[in-house]
Amino acid sequence: MANLNIVSKKKRTYDAIVIGSGATGGWAAKELCDNGLNTLVLERGRDVKHIEDYPTASKAPWEFEFRGTVPLDKRTGYGSGKRLRMETLHWQLKDDEQPYIAEKPFRWFRGYHVGGKSLLWARQTQRWSNFDFEGPVRDGFAVDWPIRYRDIEPWYDHVEKFAGIAGDKDGIPELPDSIVQPAIDLNVVEHYFKEKIKEHYGDDRHLVAARCAHLTDPQEIHLQQGRSKCLHQTMCNRGCNLGGYFSSNASTIPWAMKTGNLTMRPDSVVHSVIYDDEKEKVTGVRVIDRHSKEMMEFYANIVFVNASALNSNMILMNSRSNRFPNGLGNDNGLLGKYIAWHNYRGNASASVPGFEDKKTEGRRPSYAYIPRFRNVFEQESDVDFRRGYAVGVSTGRGSNTNTDTIGDKLRENILNPELNENWHIGTWMMGETVPLEKNHVRLSKDKTDKYGIPQLIVSCEWDENDDNMTEDYLQEMTAMFKRAGFTNIDVEDTHSPPGADIHEMGGVRMGHDPETSLINKWNQLHHAKNVFVTDGACMTSTGSQNPTLTFMALTARAANYAFEELKKGNL
Amino acid sequence: MKRREALKTLGLAAAGLVTLPAWASGWTARDVAIKSSTFSSTEQALLASVADTIIPAKNNVGAIPQEVHKFLVRLFDECYEKEKRENIKRQLNVMNNLAMKDFDSSFMDSSQQQREQILLSFSESEDESEQEFFQLVKIETIRGFRTSKVVMQDYHGYRLVPGFYNGNVDVEA
Numbered sequence: 208m209a210n211l212n213i214v215s216k217k218k219r220t221y222d223a224i225v226i227g228s229g230a231t232g233g234w235a236a237k238e239l240c241d242n243g244l245n246t247l248v249l250e251r252g253r254d255v256k257h258i259e260d261y262p263t264a265s266k267a268p269w270e271f272e273f274r275g276t277v278p279l280d281k282r283t284g285y286g287s288g289k290r291l292r293m294e295t296l297h298w299q300l301k302d303d304e305q306p307y308i309a310e311k312p313f314r315w316f317r318g319y320h321v322g323g324k325s326l327l328w329a330r331q332t333q334r335w336s337n338f339d340f341e342g343p344v345r346d347g348f349a350v351d352w353p354i355r356y357r358d359i360e361p362w363y364d365h366v367e368k369f370a371g372i373a374g375d376k377d378g379i380p381e382l383p384d385s386i387v388q389p390a391i392d393l394n395v396v397e398h399y400f401k402e403k404i405k406e407h408y409g410d411d412r413h414l415v416a417a418r419c420a421h422l423t424d425p426q427e428i429h430l431q432q433g434r435s436k437c438l439h440q441t442m443c444n445r446g447c448n449l450g451g452y453f454s455s456n457a458s459t460i461p462w463a464m465k466t467g468n469l470t471m472r473p474d475s476v477v478h479s480v481i482y483d484d485e486k487e488k489v490t491g492v493r494v495i496d497r498h499s500k501e502m503m504e505f506y507a508n509i510v511f512v513n514a515s516a517l518n519s520n521m522i523l524m525n526s527r528s529n530r531f532p533n534g535l536g537n538d539n540g541l542l543g544k545y546i547a548w549h550n551y552r553g554n555a556s557a558s559v560p561g562f563e564d565k566k567t568e569g570r571r572p573s574y575a576y577i578p579r580f581r582n583v584f585e586q587e588s589d590v591d592f593r594r595g596y597a598v599g600v601s602t603g604r605g606s607n608t609n610t611d612t613i614g615d616k617l618r619e620n621i622l623n624p625e626l627n628e629n630w631h632i633g634t635w636m637m638g639e640t641v642p643l644e645k646n647h648v649r650l651s652k653d654k655t656d657k658y659g660i661p662q663l664i665v666s667c668e669w670d671e672n673d674d675n676m677t678e679d680y681l682q683e684m685t686a687m688f689k690r691a692g693f694t695n696i697d698v699e700d701t702h703s704p705p706g707a708d709i710h711e712m713g714g715v716r717m718g719h720d721p722e723t724s725l726i727n728k729w730n731q732l733h734h735a736k737n738v739f740v741t742d743g744a745c746m747t748s749t750g751s752q753n754p755t756l757t758f759m760a761l762t763a764r765a766a767n768y769a770f771e772e773l774k775k776g777n778l
Numbered sequence: 779m780k781r782r783e784a785l786k787t788l789g790l791a792a793a794g795l796v797t798l799p800a801w802a803s804g805w806t807a808r809d810v811a812i813k814s815s816t817f818s819s820t821e822q823a824l825l826a827s828v829a830d831t832i833i834p835a836k837n838n839v840g841a842i843p844q845e846v847h848k849f850l851v852r853l854f855d856e857c858y859e860k861e862k863r864e865n866i867k868r869q870l871n872v873m874n875n876l877a878m879k880d881f882d883s884s885f886m887d888s889s890q891q892q893r894e895q896i897l898l899s900f901s902e903s904e905d906e907s908e909q910e911f912f913q914l915v916k917i918e919t920i921r922g923f924r925t926s927k928v929v930m931q932d933y934h935g936y937r938l939v940p941g942f943y944n945g946n947v948d949v950e951a
């Protein structure tokens with residue numbers, strides 16, 4: 208019997224375990240496998256194979272029987288509030304999979320399948336600069352980041368070369384240049400707006416083509432991944448048969464698989480991380496098989512926690528031992544605290560006079576971007592909030608059809624839509640939020656999910672800084688629109704709840720001091736050095752940039768460090 | 779298509795509808811009615827006639843050639859709650875009776891102008907369920923037509939794989 212146990216334990220032992228196969232888990236797996244480590248990826252959702260498991264990827268609108276509407280019998284289990292579509296129904300999460308408790312309004316967007324939200328994201332990838340890393344220490348909030356731009360710069364390069372980023376070399380200090388392929392260009396109205404902004408604000412404000420993870424000029428490394436050029440289908444969130452944009456499924460996971468070092472185990476809900484009180488280190492991970500509901504253990508020398516920010520918090524909080532009764536590595540009681548996100552409350556739109564003789568053709572998978580311009584170089588004295596916001600910009604010239612009538616006239620109207628008189632511009636704010644201790648997640652003491660895992664309680668709310676920043680965005684956007692001569696200006700604070708941005712971060716923050724942070728500058732838990740937390744949970748502050756590029760660069764950096772440390776026998 | 783056969787399949791004779799409208803002359807028996815539907819063949823024929831009235835065909839482009847009537851039946855069967863569906867059926871009957879009363883012929887046998895007149899009276903009706911019927915069928919007919927292959931590709935320039943974006947195209951005068 209004892210012998211059998213040893214054999215079975217050996218079979219479930221790896222060099223490294225990665226929890227989660229999304230944007231960051233995929234990177235951890237790739238780097239660890241490239242370094243020759245025998246790596247197990249535990250993913251709670253079902254398997255999704257690139258191309259094979261994108262059932263709607265090449266379907267035209269008329270090929271959907273109900274043109275995208277979801278029939279009633281397929282709607283059960285998803286709750287009533289969700290806007291379901293046949294194009295993407297295969298990614299939707301059923302309500303009973305993981306109920307959670309939003310103590311205050313919060314929207315938690317999840318993608319539970321191999322690839323995670325890397326199949327659903329909008330693929331915008333802007334680098335951080337030192338103005339972001341130095342934010343907390345300059346403005347006196349959170350704790351100092353133990354790293355600076357120079358620490359992460361080579362890893363941005365590393366990730367960008369492999370993922371493939373489209374963009375320009377803009378030479379803007381607050382938005383460092385990426386390693387780029389040709390940008391998906393601005394249109395004629397955006398070029399005009401860019402000039403107008405330059406005219407009025409000089410070097411203080413910029414409008415650029417947003418950098419995005421699309422292949423516009425695939426290099427050898429991308430062809431090796433089996434990916435090809437983006438063909439502007441703009442159906443990215445169904446999964447892309449071309450691999451035209453970066454996802455774990457198209458890129459990191461098949462790459463890791465090819466090394467022969469990867470074992471992918473879908474349908475494995477990680478319950479907790481195992482801490483061995485005697486060995487004084489983590490020895491593995493407890494998993495509940497989604498089908499059999501059986502609890503199993505897997506073992507490894509190092510564990511990467513990449514289950515997405517709030518889930519990574521959850522797993523650590525649920526990892527209790529004699530040494531860590533309050534959750535793994537949580538001696539200071541800060542685990543789950545200082546949750547922050549991005550403020551997407553502000554919207555603004557307007558009409559663009561002129562350009563009646565211009566229109567667009569084809570489709571575009573990306574946008575224009577205005578990097579943060581508030582409080583960049585210093586806290587401005589006339590600004591009543593800390594930090595600032597970036598702006599997403601989208602413009603176009605739509606068409607319209609008069610459908611007031613019926614009969615022959617209606618048919619002709621539909622067949623011959625008229626170009627709108629004016630171009631339209633829409634913008635949205637992406638504001639940094641300041642992490643506060645009271646914004647937190649914790650585990651419910653009495654409610655569990657169907658796997659017996661305690662439910663997550665989310666307790667996050669807006670604060671005055673966010674209100675003031677939103678107000679400023681509405682004013683500044685109005686001013687920029689007016690200066691460009693735009694009309695019919697409409698601005699709105701949507702009061703969308705926290706989490707609607709889908710950029711939730713923090714709870715396992717990085718810092719120098721174990722008294723005030725959970726992980727060190729290499730993403731290692733201060734008190735359990737063979738555990739690395741490298742998804743959004745690790746973020747000490749949020750910046751205003753779309754965060755995933757930074758998560759991925761931190762992950763690649765930590766994975767290579769982990770390998771070196773293992774080699775040296777330090778873990 | 780043998781008109782007599784079609785009539786039989788549709789059960790139109792029984793419903794007092796003696797002739798098939800002109801657009802139905804190309805139908806095959808299989809085409810005429812979706813068998814597994816909760817809509818009777820008469821109701822299906824009436825619904826088709828409504829779609830044909832909202833977007834009549836010209837040069838083989840319209841609700842019927844683009845098979846919007848089939849889309850509607852399946853859509854209302856599978857994607858709409860029972861109450862909405864029952865209201866549609868009820869109003870189809872009301873509509874047909876109105877045609878009998880005002881024009882002394884079935885809805886389908888009435889002229890395009892007469893059918894439009896009846897439908898528009900629904901759009902202006904004070905009865906909410908009549909209005910709802912009209913709006914719903916109209917919106918879905920437009921949607922079904924607009925998302926058909928012919929309209930999207932041949933008229934709206936839709937390409938599944940455009941391969942490019944050009945943000946500075948001259949509008950032809």
Ligand SMILES: Cc1cc2nc3c(=O)[nH]c(=O)nc-3n(C[C@H](O)[C@H](O)[C@H](O)COP(=O)(O)OP(=O)(O)OC[C@H]3O[C@@H](n4cnc5c(N)ncnc54)[C@H](O)[C@@H]3O)c2cc1C
Pocket residue numbers: 226227228229230231232233249250251252316317318319320321322323324325327328329330331332475476477478513514515516518522709710742743753754755756758
């Ligand atoms: C519509 C949309 C648009 C977005 N646009 C952008 C954008 O333009 N730019 C940007 O930077 N970011 C964007 N994001 C956010 C981006 O998708 C996430 O930041 C990114 O995917 C996070 O990576 P991750 O690895 O932390 O989490 P995920 O990609 O979510 O992966 C986490 C994985 O862990 C698995 N998992 C969770 N819990 C467990 C468990 N207990 N056991 C085992 N496995 C588990 C999940 O099933 C999932 O597969 C967008 C997101 C969405 C949904």
